[in-house]
Amino acid sequence: METLLTVTNVTKNHDMTRALKGVSFEIARGEVVGLVGENGAGKSTLLSILGGWTAPTSGSMELDGEPYAPQSPEEALACGVGSIQQKFVVDPDHTVAQNIFRASFHADKSPEEQRERARELLESSGLDFDPDARMGDLVRAEQALVEVVRLIAEETQLVLMDEVAATFNDFEIAQFHQITRRLVREGRSVIYITHRIDEISSLVGRVIVLREGLIAREFHPRAMPATEIAYEITQRELVFGRRPDEFEDEHTRLYVEHLSTPDGHVRDVTLALRRGEIFGLTGLRRAGMTELASALVGVTPATWSAYRIDGADVEVTSPADALSHGIGYLSDRDDELGITTEESIAKNLLDGRVAMGFREEVAALREVVAQVQKLRIRTTDIQSDVGKLSGGNQQKIALARWMGSGCEILILNHPTRGIDVGARQDIGEMLKELAQRGTTIVLISSDMSELLELCNRTAVMRDGVVVSVQDNAESTEDTLMREALGVMDEPSEPRQSRRGERAAV
Numbered sequence: 001m002e003t004l005l006t007v008t009n010v011t012k013n014h015d016m017t018r019a020l021k022g023v024s025f026e027i028a029r030g031e032v033v034g035l036v037g038e039n040g041a042g043k044s045t046l047l048s049i050l051g052g053w054t055a056p057t058s059g060s061m062e063l064d065g066e067p068y069a070p071q072s073p074e075e076a077l078a079c080g081v082g083s084i085q086q087k088f089v090v091d092p093d094h095t096v097a098q099n100i101f102r103a104s105f106h107a108d109k110s111p112e113e114q115r116e117r118a119r120e121l122l123e124s125s126g127l128d129f130d131p132d133a134r135m136g137d138l139v140r141a142e143q144a145l146v147e148v149v150r151l152i153a154e155e156t157q158l159v160l161m162d163e164v165a166a167t168f169n170d171f172e173i174a175q176f177h178q179i180t181r182r183l184v185r186e187g188r189s190v191i192y193i194t195h196r197i198d199e200i201s202s203l204v205g206r207v208i209v210l211r212e213g214l215i216a217r218e219f220h221p222r223a224m225p226a227t228e229i230a231y232e233i234t235q236r237e238l239v240f241g242r243r244p245d246e247f248e249d250e251h252t253r254l255y256v257e258h259l260s261t262p263d264g265h266v267r268d269v270t271l272a273l274r275r276g277e278i279f280g281l282t283g284l285r286r287a288g289m290t291e292l293a294s295a296l297v298g299v300t301p302a303t304w305s306a307y308r309i310d311g312a313d314v315e316v317t318s319p320a321d322a323l324s325h326g327i328g329y330l331s332d333r334d335d336e337l338g339i340t341t342e343e344s345i346a347k348n349l350l351d352g353r354v355a356m357g358f359r360e361e362v363a364a365l366r367e368v369v370a371q372v373q374k375l376r377i378r379t380t381d382i383q384s385d386v387g388k389l390s391g392g393n394q395q396k397i398a399l400a401r402w403m404g405s406g407c408e409i410l411i412l413n414h415p416t417r418g419i420d421v422g423a424r425q426d427i428g429e430m431l432k433e434l435a436q437r438g439t440t441i442v443l444i445s446s447d448m449s450e451l452l453e454l455c456n457r458t459a460v461m462r463d464g465v466v467v468s469v470q471d472n473a474e475s476t477e478d479t480l481m482r483e484a485l486g487v488m489d490e491p492s493e494p495r496q497s498r499r500g501e502r503a504a505v
């Protein structure tokens with residue numbers, strides 16, 4: 001196959017951290033390469049260098065046989081390299097069409113031309129988005145899909161994508177893979193960072209594994225079972241598909257009755273969650289899970305006929321109320337994670353524990369070190385700023401804060417997004433241990449296999465309503481997905497477009 005990109009001995013130092021220690025590889029034209037590895041291995045750093053977001057400390061690159069050293073993302077794009085970063089930012093006031101055609105070389109297109117061309121591109125990609133919708137009115141997954149369509153419009157030859165599908169459900173993954181395959185059919189090459197094994201086996205032709213800033217191995221994942229792919233990546237024997245033990249505690253910890261929000265995003269929800277239960281909550285985008293969580297913790301207004309904890313009526317109209325009743329909430333938004341990026345790992349993990357004496361402080365710091373090791377957070381110093389950690393390691397800090405908070409009810413919105421496959425299993429075990437000690441956990445996730453592995457029961461939401469609560473001993477990924485799609489009697493293949501459903505913008 002014809003070589004498109006050659007990377008030779010690229011290194012990158014961030015202050016004292018050697019994020020890349022000499023990486024060399026080639027990418028062929030029309031190839032989809034998966035870039036994988038533990039949190040902090042250097043994947044985003046490598047993609048940032050390829051996309052012109054940051055310069056390497058040393059090393060060289062060639063694109064199409066020519067020296068390639070982009071000084072900015074615009075310069076990379078002028079060479080035919082387009083990218084979507086892990087924490088991509090869009091202008092909320094742009095329309096979908098303006099976002100798709102935002103590159104300067106589209107400046108000659110009139111608004112009508114942009115709208116018409118955007119409509120064609122969206123339709124042929126199986127997306128029923130309105131080209132005139134405001135980007136700021138789309139949810140994150142929708143914004144990500146528009147960003148991928150932008151890469152088609154940009155007529156790139158190399159496409160770089162960093163964990164675009166981290167919170168996608170199976171349906172969105174299918175849409176995303178369809179668009180990516182189109183990019184490849186049109187002759188482009190793709191480098192894609194993902195932690196999801198299902199994506200690696202269905203989309204990726206070759207996998208490059210990074211470990212501590214070096215290429216540890218390469219392999220072709222087609223036809224390999226999930227456990228083997230996971231082993232190639234982590235060098236650990238991970239077990240998939242295990243179901244939780246039978247659940248016995250009948251004590252109702254949290255009871256809400258007829259909960260609705262004034263904007264109609266949540267309608268008449270009644271839930272009874274038991275002590276020590278891990279309760280899953282899933283659905284398609286805009287189905288109401290995040291809105292329900294926000295209402296339960298008093299972030300958004302809601303009405304109910306009863307809200308009880310351990311049988312006692314409570315009033316929850318603000319996050320402070322929720323916290324005072326022992327309810328913690330981990331948001332799925334990067335800007336609401338509750339961590340302070342300009343403060344140290346230790347300070348973030350010890351937050352709230354003030355006025356400690358020397359002995360207590362030493363003990364607390366030992367605990368922090370143990371937690372950092374258990375979660376495999378890649379750092380050499382617990383006094384370094386959280387903002388210097390990789391995306392997945394920052395997510396682990398946010399989650400660890402809640403796991404150590406002592407709250408008896410935890411509502412966790414996509415808690416394992418961005419977390420590598422090995423650490424994800426460790427965190428699953430930690431959540432189970434927490435539940436065994438009596439904590440009630442609401443796990444909001446789009447990943448049906450994660451829900452089945454961790455939860456005792458799973459509620460499926462559609463259009464703001466809880467349409468079913470399934471005992472996980474009896475449900476499958478297929479039954480959950482069918483409920484989410486509202487196609488219980490039809491085959492559950494993802495459809496091209498769902499015109500008329502609320503998910504349309």
Ligand SMILES: Nc1ncnc2c1ncn2[C@@H]1O[C@H](COP(=O)(O)OP(=O)(O)OP(=O)(O)O)[C@@H](O)[C@H]1O
Nearest residue numbers: 014019039040041042043044045388389390391392
């Ligand atoms: N701005 C920065 N300052 C200091 N160190 C940094 C900075 N950005 C990244 N690092 C460090 O560089 C290393 C590689 O980080 P990078 O974000 O590339 O990892 P990653 O493989 O993409 O991880 P993840 O899967 O969590 O996204 C990590 O040790 C990280 O802490």
